[in-house]
Amino acid sequence: NAYHEPFALCGYLAAVTNSLELATCVMVLPLRDTALVAKQAATVDLLSEGRFTLGVGVGLNIVEYEAMGKDFGNRGKRIEEQIEVLRLLWTKELVTFQGHWHSIEDAGISPLPVQRPIPVWMGGYADGVLGRIGRMADGWMMPGSMREPNEKTKEIIAKMYNHARAAGRDPREIGMQRV
Numbered sequence: 001n002a003y004h005e006p007f008a009l010c011g012y013l014a015a016v017t018n019s020l021e022l023a024t025c026v027m028v029l030p031l032r033d034t035a036l037v038a039k040q041a042a043t044v045d046l047l048s049e050g051r052f053t054l055g056v057g058v059g060l061n062i063v064e065y066e067a068m069g070k071d072f073g074n075r076g077k078r079i080e081e082q083i084e085v086l087r088l089l090w091t092k093e094l095v096t097f098q099g100h101w102h103s104i105e106d107a108g109i110s111p112l113p114v115q116r117p118i119p120v121w122m123g124g125y126a127d128g129v130l131g132r133i134g135r136m137a138d139g140w141m142m143p144g145s146m147r148e149p150n151e152k153t154k155e156i157i158a159k160m161y162n163h164a165r166a167a168g169r170d171p172r173e174i175g176m177q178r179v
Helices: 006-016 034-047 062-067 072-091 127-136 151-166
Strands: 052-057 095-098 103-107 120-123 139-142 175-178
Touching: 006 034, 034 052, 034 072, 052 072, 062 072, 072 095, 072 120, 072 127, 120 127, 127 151
Parallel strands: 052 120, 120 139, 139 175
Antiparallel strands: 095 103
């Protein structure tokens, strides 16, 4: 299979379509620079006139992390901070943020995206991922293997909904799409 760079592909698709909804599915966010992702996603959102969704995940391949010099063990916590930083960069002209992996002092991206913030959907169904989806994602990109609603799928959705309720969120606000 050929895998194209998602932002380049979405930028091209934004130029040649006017109604197609665009999304990455699923970009391994902890392997990418957060500020660069914020700028690239904002550009695609502008080019598509607000038809873009950022689909992200933590990935499963330790070899990718080793090749990029990134810590595989902290990818879950890192993606949480990244999403917080992305949403700030997409909604404020100037951002000041001090986290474990990010230090920003009065910086921002320009221009800002049409959607403020751009929707962030997550892929995966491990317990940690379901917790993150419930707490902070706008939607869940369900694995294609879950085509038929069965007991396992219902159990996974119930876990995600429980995490959402525990975080004070209405689970019905979390979108779901099979990919």
